[in-house]
């Protein structure tokens with residue numbers, strides 16, 4: 001499974017401009033080294049232009065959903081479509097989307113935990129649907145949006161359900177870069193799965209974002225790491241068989257004693 005992870009900068013408040021940019025990037029990418037899957041960052045259509053979202057958010061997932069479906073089908077690539085501001089029944093959600101290479105939507109979820117440090121709770125509504133697995137090419141996968149990475153219960157639920165890869169789509173600030181890396185390594189080690197992330201670079205409204213998109217293998221080793229400041233595309237092919245191998249070498253899931261975790265929920 002060859003991944004192209006796009007560590008992009010985002011034009012603030014310009015969904016049309018950002019969609020055009022992604023279309024051109026993908027065309028170029030497919031023409032040079034065609035990936036099986038692409039991964040985009042969080043809120044890539046608007047950036048954190050929260051005060052403008054009433055006017056520029058998608059409505060019921062459109063036009064971003066239709067745009068990504070068309071791209072996926074045209075180029076026959078799976079799209080981990082990052083997330084975008086999405087207005088549904090008057091409330092704005094931070095919605096993630098996954099489209100398969102036939103152009104079909106296979107998963108969507110709304111960011112559950114809203115970030116106080118970025119004023120998200122003042123503008124957005126938290127998702128109420130639980131995270132769940134989806135499959136691409138027979139591989140079991142999960143997806144978390146940025147701050148949701150800090151809540152280990154979500155990744156654990158996905159891993160217990162069988163996730164072999166968990167994607168993270170983010171706009172993670174440089175101020176907490178050490179957390180960004182350590183949390184992904186921890187999630188990979190404790191859940192013995194691949195963690196693959198796309199984080200934006202650049203800055204908006206005085207906040208710098210730290211890039212450092214990662215591919216961490218099920219052993220917890222970082223096999224690919226983006227720079228902190230540069231727009232770049234990370235290409236990485238992963239071998240899913242590593243998940244089963246590591247899970248049999250260190251059989252954490254067989255060693256679990258769930259009746260001792262009653263306080264967890």
Ligand SMILES: O=C(O)CCC(=O)C(=O)O
Nearest residue numbers: 115146147171172173176
């Ligand atoms: O948890 C953090 O430190 C960053 C979270 C964040 O920036 C986000 O969810 O957009």
